[in-house]
Amino acid sequence: MATNRVIFLVFNSVHLLDLAGAVTVFYESGCCGKHYDIHYVSPSPNPQTSSGLGITNVDPLHSIHVEKEDIVILAGMEIAKWNRADDKLWIPWLQNAAAQGATICSICTAAFALAASGLLDGQNCTTHWAWTAALQKEYPHLKVIENKLFVQSGRIFTSAGIATGIDLALYLVEEQHGVAFACRVAKDMVVYIRRDGMEVQNSIYLQNRQHINHHIHQVQDYITKHLQHKLTLEELAELVFISPRNLTRLFKSATGVTIGQYIQLLRQEKAKHLLKEKYKLAWIAQECGYRSSAQIRKLLKEV
Structure with a gap:
């Protein structure tokens, strides 16, 4: 059964465009006739964006039970302000989501969170070009691929971040509803195509x-x-x-x-x-x- 639920895991100091770009794809999909039920969860009760904007209406992690048909997306965050004291809250939740067979995605620096959770162990992955070397150094057991928009390893996806979160979200929409519909959503967003994951970050x-x-x-x-x-x-x-x-x-x-x-x-x-x-x-x-x-x-x- 195709999913209609997308769950965004929002860390404190989340990058606004990493979150908003992917959210907009699923929102516009609904405007074009294919609805997604969008939820936001966070280990923080009132997460702040890296630009200082506060986010409300975010549910606690325990309130959402992830199922196989769900899509879970981790938006990128400012690494210097990433609060690792919350690991005990979100890592078990994310590991359980993966164990249920859900599609797990990271945008930009959220690849560091997937790596910290162990879900990327031995897997191919990517992140923003400015962070690929740091990700590989901190987690040498990963296979970090440079200059790719997004990389798929089973049902786990990692993207380069910023606007490439849009490409990944469009890919997921295309998987479920076909290329013609994904092109329609892309047109409404004025991005004209969904770029392929194997393309360079340009x-x-x-x-x-x-x-x-x-x-x-x-x-x-x-x-x-x-x-x-x-x-x-x-x-x-x-x-x-x-x-x-x-x-x-x-x-x-x-x-x-x-x-x-x-x-x-x-x-x-x-x-x-x-x-x-x-x-x-x-x-x-x-x-x-x-x-x-x-x-x-x-x-x-x-x-």
């Missing part, structure tokens, strides 16, 4: 967003959400109330590529991702904004 989408031009960000968001449609320069320019010529100049200056190149790179990356899932070429072509399956067959030779 993407075309992220590579070209390292700028601060609000108008160009707005155009990029529009492109990712409407990638399946024919996009014109005039349409994009009207969106941000500047001339097509000025938009062309600003886009290239901010991203390093032209608008046409950017659209093509996004379509290629998304198509190559969907090709790995063995879906019909006609559907992939439509989803990625290509005119025919012939263009997808050409890409197929490059995958």
